[in-house]
Amino acid sequence: MRALVFDSFGGPEVLRIAEVPVPATGPGQVRVRVEAATVHPVDLATRSGALAEAGLMAGGTRTGLGWDVAGVVEETGPGVGSVRPGDRVIGMNDRLDVPLGTQAEHVVLDAHAVARAPAGLAPAAAATLPLAGLTALQALDALALPEGGTLLVTGAAGAVGGYAVQLAAARGLRVVATARAADEPLVRELGAAHFVPSGPGRLGGEVRALVPGGVAGAL
Known part of the structure; x- marks a missing residue:
């Protein structure tokens, strides 16, 4: 072979x-x-x-x-x-x-x-499921956020990030996602409730503008 x-x-x-x-x-x-x-x-x-x-x-x-x-x-x-x-x-x-x-x-x-x-x-x-999917799943398990909590996912259009957005949404989490501006339609389709374009700027301030109390976890 x-x-x-x-x-x-x-x-x-x-x-x-x-x-x-x-x-x-x-x-x-x-x-x-x-x-x-x-x-x-x-x-x-x-x-x-x-x-x-x-x-x-x-x-x-x-x-x-x-x-x-x-x-x-x-x-x-x-x-x-x-x-x-x-x-x-x-x-x-x-x-x-x-x-x-x-x-x-x-x-x-x-x-x-x-x-x-x-x-x-x-x-x-x-074939894309095992490594990236398990990484996202185990990360969410480690965070152990309660249903209704807010999660920040960076690199949300990537392999691990994309699965994390979907799995988090399926668990009832409210996802704030960051990725390139051109990826916003994809990331929202995956289940993100909020979107912050990556690039120059203050991520923390932009996220807090959406979630004044801050997110419960970040992945």
């Missing part, structure tokens, strides 16, 4: 398509035939060597890229009952120093790292 890998740190020129064996499943694992995989800033930092410089990975050997994936379960290892071959799933590989990531034709993941894909969602859209 084909997989995107690199053997040394650097720019895009270090990337190559390698022919590698199809990975085998072990106990508690599933093999997914990849239909779509995302490219995240973490992939760029992995490839450039920034994460190695920060002591988060060793490097020096063949490394695969890709965290998020959407695809179809091909094989399950012993002890897996949550999904079956043929199931459409999304999943996440959150390991940095691995020879194969999700940017490959097949990937093996722990069964607890995959979930059934939302029905009717195209693979390219479904």
Whole structure:
């Protein structure tokens, strides 16, 4: 099968398509035939060597890229009952120093790292859910704001910010969102009650003009 890998740190020129064996499943694992995989800033930092410089990975050997994936379960290892071959799933590989990531034709993941894909969602859209969606969800859980509270979301048109706006609105929070002025229609469609364009200015003053008492939390 084909997989995107690199053997040394650097720019895009270090990337190559390698022919590698199809990975085998072990106990508690599933093999997914990849239909779509995302490219995240973490992939760029992995490839450039920034994460190695920060002591988060060793490097020096063949490394695969890709965290998020959407695809179809091909094989399950012993002890897996949550999904079956043929199931459409999304999943996440959150390991940095691995020879194969999700940017490959097949990937093996722990069964607890995959979930059934939302029905009717195209693979390219479904693949954006795991990393950004979980980041937004866990951030909202950590804030634990009560229903009716006001939340400031910066970068509200980005991947994490966009999911945060939607999830917060679904929880009954009143969202004040910041993003580029051109993104206001999108951000409001996602569920923002108020919008503040990013750029030069005093964000705190502009937010307090909308919410005199101040927001209950910021993400």
